[in-house]
Amino acid sequence: MRLIDIAGDIARKFDYLEYRNQEQVKYIKHNNLRDVVIDLDIEIHNLLSNFCATHYPNTFFLSEESTDSSYSWKKIVKSDSIMVVDPLDGSNNVVCGIQEFGFMACVVERAKFVESLVVLPHENQIISWSKDFGVVSSRKIPTRKNPSASTYLAYSPQLSKELIESRLAIMSLLDGASAGVYRYGSACVGLFRTLTGAHSTFIGLEMRPWDVISFFPILASSGANIAYLASDTDISVCISYDHDLFLQGKKLLSEINGDFQDFYLPDALVMMR
Amino acid sequence: MARALIIGAGAIGRGYLPWNFKNMEFDFYDESIELCNGITKQVGYSSFMAIDGKLEERRFRPGEITSDLSQLNLKRYDVAFVSVGPRNCSNLPTELSMLECPIFSVENDPLTLEIISNLTGSKSVFFGVPDVIASSTASRENLDRDQFALHTEEGVLYLERNSSIPENLFGHLPKVIWSSREEMTREWDAKLFLHNTPHCIAAYLGYLNKKVFLHEGFNNAFIVKVVEGVIEELVLALKRTTKYDHDFLEQYADKELRRFSNPLLYDPISRVAREPLRKLEKGGRLVGALSLCLKSGVNPSFLNIGISAALNYKDPADRDFESMFQVENFGVSNFLKYYLDMAPDSIESQYVTESYKDACDYWKRELVCVS
Numbered sequence: 001m002r003l004i005d006i007a008g009d010i011a012r013k014f015d016y017l018e019y020r021n022q023e024q025v026k027y028i029k030h031n032n033l034r035d036v037v038i039d040l041d042i043e044i045h046n047l048l049s050n051f052c053a054t055h056y057p058n059t060f061f062l063s064e065e066s067t068d069s070s071y072s073w074k075k076i077v078k079s080d081s082i083m084v085v086d087p088l089d090g091s092n093n094v095v096c097g098i099q100e101f102g103f104m105a106c107v108v109e110r111a112k113f114v115e116s117l118v119v120l121p122h123e124n125q126i127i128s129w130s131k132d133f134g135v136v137s138s139r140k141i142p143t144r145k146n147p148s149a150s151t152y153l154a155y156s157p158q159l160s161k162e163l164i165e166s167r168l169a170i171m172s173l174l175d176g177a178s179a180g181v182y183r184y185g186s187a188c189v190g191l192f193r194t195l196t197g198a199h200s201t202f203i204g205l206e207m208r209p210w211d212v213i214s215f216f217p218i219l220a221s222s223g224a225n226i227a228y229l230a231s232d233t234d235i236s237v238c239i240s241y242d243h244d245l246f247l248q249g250k251k252l253l254s255e256i257n258g259d260f261q262d263f264y265l266p267d268a269l270v271m272m273r
Numbered sequence: 274m275a276r277a278l279i280i281g282a283g284a285i286g287r288g289y290l291p292w293n294f295k296n297m298e299f300d301f302y303d304e305s306i307e308l309c310n311g312i313t314k315q316v317g318y319s320s321f322m323a324i325d326g327k328l329e330e331r332r333f334r335p336g337e338i339t340s341d342l343s344q345l346n347l348k349r350y351d352v353a354f355v356s357v358g359p360r361n362c363s364n365l366p367t368e369l370s371m372l373e374c375p376i377f378s379v380e381n382d383p384l385t386l387e388i389i390s391n392l393t394g395s396k397s398v399f400f401g402v403p404d405v406i407a408s409s410t411a412s413r414e415n416l417d418r419d420q421f422a423l424h425t426e427e428g429v430l431y432l433e434r435n436s437s438i439p440e441n442l443f444g445h446l447p448k449v450i451w452s453s454r455e456e457m458t459r460e461w462d463a464k465l466f467l468h469n470t471p472h473c474i475a476a477y478l479g480y481l482n483k484k485v486f487l488h489e490g491f492n493n494a495f496i497v498k499v500v501e502g503v504i505e506e507l508v509l510a511l512k513r514t515t516k517y518d519h520d521f522l523e524q525y526a527d528k529e530l531r532r533f534s535n536p537l538l539y540d541p542i543s544r545v546a547r548e549p550l551r552k553l554e555k556g557g558r559l560v561g562a563l564s565l566c567l568k569s570g571v572n573p574s575f576l577n578i579g580i581s582a583a584l585n586y587k588d589p590a591d592r593d594f595e596s597m598f599q600v601e602n603f604g605v606s607n608f609l610k611y612y613l614d615m616a617p618d619s620i621e622s623q624y625v626t627e628s629y630k631d632a633c634d635y636w637k638r639e640l641v642c643v644s
Binding site: 007008015126 | 595596599601602603604606607610611612613614617
């Protein structure tokens with residue numbers, strides 16, 4: 001059994017959105033309106049939790065909606081086998097009727113990627129990666145690398161003081177070096193559009209691992225430069241197809257946050273601070 | 274003596290194109306090292322053409338057949354033909370930009386012209402339509418004599434006429450019908466739908482009926498009935514939606530069943546049915562034909578049986594096998610959405626989804642099916 005085998009069931013869960021009335025916020029996490037949880041988060045979380053228990057019995061299940069998702073980086077790096085899941089990235093977009101959301105999951109064994117799966121209902125795309133087959137997408141991924149590509153900036157609702165103070169400098173760098181900074185509430189869609197070339201660069205600040213790492217093997221396979229800096233609870237990333245911008249971004253982020261680690265396949269993810 | 278380069282030594286490239294040459298030497302470029310070494314070692318190969326119910330053999334000896342373009346002087350050719358399959362055009366080697374001659378894409382697909390033009394930087398890329406059924410293999414008897422033998426029907430090769438094509442080339446391609454691109458594309462959809470649509474449906478039903486060659490399926494009355502029904506639906510739809518000459522449509526349709534069922538062709542079902550996702554694409558030979566019928570008020574009952582058969586084509590050797598396996602996992606509506614970019618609320622998606630079970634039940638009842 002592989003992650004791709006649950007993709008059809010995930011697609012069906014997204015289908016139900018068509019038939020429901022507006023999704024209601026179930027609760028708000030961390031007292032932050034950006035961090036809402038809706039029924040669909042829980043339903044897809046439960047679906048993956050059961051799938052993991054049934055078909056990956058020796059794999060630890062870590063989801064954004066897990067009751068205890070703290071110290072996640074350590075779990076990812078130290079586990080013999082772990083499934084990392086973001087059931088619904090962009091929950092607030094669903095509530096607000098913005099069609100930018102998606103599902104991400106990956107399986108990591110002894111810090112190395114084994115599988116990855118992304119479902120993007122409004123792009124009509126299923127993208128999977130595995131050690132054996134590489135990247136496989138349900139439809140050809142439309143790539144349009146062009147000089148007027150923009151950048152995507154994602155950051156945690158609970159940004160540290162250092163990054164709050166540096167946020168303007170980062171945005172200025174990205175604004176000046178690309179066609180502008182985009183933010184639309186879903187790292188998953190932002191990462192997909194980096195893969196297509198609509199964004200040349202993706203910068204993520206103090207995100208949770210499930211927000212981003214499932215795309216690592218997919219992007220690395222297609223030649224993106226990837227660097228990250230992880231703490232116990234969060235991860236910052238600089239991902240770009242523009243090598244100059246990648247180096248500039250990594251340098252600026254390293255000055256603020258500490259040294260970033262480059263990621264290439266089949267590298268193991270590393271414990272940092 | 275003129276010289277041609279044929280890029281892709283498959284059914285059309287190897288089996289059919291050389292029959293059209295006169296006083297023209299030719300070389301092949303093909304990515305299969307095994308094929309290139311094999312034909313080089315046995316100094317040529319045989320192609321068999323079905324003419325008036327009999328097979329005529331011709332032995333062809335290419336100058337070079339190679340999977341290494343550096344072995345060829347690309348500037349020496351008078352003409353080049355691309356016959357690698359539409360999906361493979363974007364993976365052609367960039368060294369082909371050294372070609373200085375006219376390049377004809379004989380892929381039956383006008384979209385490949387832009388791909389080849391971008392890849393080679395050539396402004397002399399032209400459209401070609403090989404109106405022919407060419408098999409990628411041969412009868413057991415002929416394969417025993419020559420493992421690289423192929424069968425083909427007589428067919429007609431249409432090539433785009435253009436003022437930049439050197440006059441002397443016409444003499445080396447005496448059987449070719451030269452037409453303007455407008456002329457070739459004018460009845461393009463009629464040919465696409467009347468030939469390609471029933472052809473691939475015959476293959477999908479033949480596969481489900483455990484047949485190996487296309488003509489074997491035509492011993493089954495149900496397959497004949499469905500293919501004839503599809504042709505009838507499409508002729509009616511084309512009559513209602515286009516200004517094409519009705520005699521042309523009827524005559525073209527009349528000969529199709531005869532062509533498909535020709536027992537001399539030994540056309541493998543795996544060739545005709547290959548890459549079902551491409552054949553199911555919006556606007557293509559299956560879903561495009563469905564749109565045409567629905568738009569024109571024709572009830573596409575037989576066509577829908579064919580589409581349901583295509584959704585059940587699961588040949589492990591086919592490059593779409595992994596994807597086709599997801600039809601059950603996703604359900605038809607979501608498979609059409611995620612794998613073919615068809616909106617679930619589109620009329621085509623709704624029609625296929627709602628009638629899928631009944632259509633499958635019908636062919637399961639009528640055919641002895643693969644498990």
